[in-house]
Amino acid sequence: MTESRVHSDGAAALVRKLWQYCNVLRDDGLSYPDYVEQLTYLLFLKMADEQEGGLVPPKYGWRSLDGRDAQGMHQQYGRILATLGKCDGMLGLIFGNAKNKIRDPAKLRLLIVDLIGQTEWTGLSTDLKGDAYEGLLDKNARDTKSGAGQYFTPRPLIEAIVECVDPRLGEVVSDPACGTAGFLLAAHDHLRRSNPHMTSKQRIKLATKSIRGVELVEEVARLATMNLLLHGVGGNSDNELPIACQDSLKEPPKAQVDVVLTNPPFGIKGSVTYAQERRVSRSDDTLTNVRPDFWVQTANKQLNFLQHIFALLKPGGRAAVVVPDNVLFETGAASTVRRRLLESCRVHTLLRLPSGLFYAQGVKSNVMFFDKPRTTNGEYASDLIWAYDLRSEKRFSLKTKPLQREDLEEFVALFRSGFKSDVTGAEDVARLRRFSAKKILSTPACRLDLAWDDPSILPRTPGLARLDEISRLVAEDLQRALALISKPPVD
DSSP: HHHHHHHHHHHHHHHHHHHHHHHHHHHOOOHHHHHHHHHHHHHHEEEEEEESOOOSGGGGGGGGTTTEEEEEEEHHHHHHHHHHTTTTHHHHHHHHHHHHEEEHHOOOIIIIIGGGSSSOOSSSOOHHHHHHHHHHHHHHHHHHGGGGGGGGGHHHHHHHHHHHOOOOTTTEEEEEEETTTTTHHHHHHHHHHTTTOOOOHHHHHHHTSSSEEEEHHHHHHHHHHHHHHTOOOOOOOGGGEEEEEEOOSSSSSOOOOOOOOOOOOSSSEEEEESSOOOOOOOOTTTTEOOOOSSSSSSSEHHHHHHHHHHHHEEEEEEEEEEEHHHHHHOOOHHHHHHHHHHHHHHEEEEEOOOSSSSTTTTTEEEEEEEEOOOSSOSSSSEEEEEEOOTTTOOOOOSSOOOOOOOGGGHHHHHTTSOHHHHHHHHOOOTEEEEEEEHHTTSSSSSOOOOOOOOTTTOOOOOOHHHHHHHHHHHHHHHHHHHHHHHHHHOO
16 A cells, blocks of 8 residues: 555544534534634644643643543633633634533543543654644535535646646745645645755745745634644744734735735625725615725725735735636726736736536636736736636536646646647647637736636626626526436335
């Protein structure tokens, strides 16, 4: 049996072991996200205890739970969470506003003594315990009732995007909407595998300086932090924290980065409008945040993230961003952002994704790849845009037919070759087309929902385009329903 197979089986077994206790705690009213959160606290305490010079004061460490009955353990656990949640740095990031949601002292003791306490966690390989924890997050995301899936991007898609963008040793990789850190982990793994002979100094820099994420939701930020820590990413000092729990869009970035990989939250309208300057509002309750570096004022989340990513990138930086279809065809602020992006960056590739990939049902999305030029010479940065269609005759679902890495192999090979026709026969690939950025810029709406049967980028009525999209979705739903109805009855 190969080493990778042994590792995979070990991680799966550890996930099963951790998850079976969740079923016990479900009887106590604990949801899947609550269970993973409580595991995070206990794992951190146990691993800190196993390391010399741990961050946690002994009075509130793992061993302070020893020798207590169930009730005493329950009370001490509550004191630990309350105290560590007031700390700064890593402890504050993991335990901020932490609460004990396990009401039954006997079940908490079962979790501490029989599950976490029986394993020497620091003795496990980084890959094993990291992949096991990531497996828990995956299971958590599949619980669609909890809403955790909105923070989850399919692993095959993440790995393909990372391979295309190809982060390099010494670069800083950022995700300004990191969720549970899927993109950041894949980037770290890519850098580690691509550089097997790193020096000790390079390994430390990779672990503590090269990976940076931002997450708005506190509960998710702590999961992302623990996910990275278990994979060997992050350090103890404040400037070595891999995750910041804050609003990415609130202010211009304090430092620029080399690579941005992100899947910002879907949803058109946000509660906050981001403007270039403070203006007198027509209503007192309107929330407006000043971003002088933005091109346009809007409350559209995706458009604001695109503007923020441009500001976040260093000259010469590279980005891959998952965006829903509306970003590519809407008028108004969306047209302005698309135009400025094409003028200011080299937007070179669009990967058009089908529905069924994400936990938000019916969403069709795209991956937009672009580079920020080191210098500008007065000409538009974008020239040719390659669009790859993964939609036509492709059907995916999260449970019955999930996206696999092989579904993306052709696209990755084409991308890595630079879409060179003499190397890959790119011109003959049925799913691939190229479009002129200058022609797109010459149209009023500057649309990027590029159609295979419309190579001249003729202007289309936005309303009709949206109706076409809705019609396609309805047709797909009807086809699935008819297929179910036509199935022969099972004896």
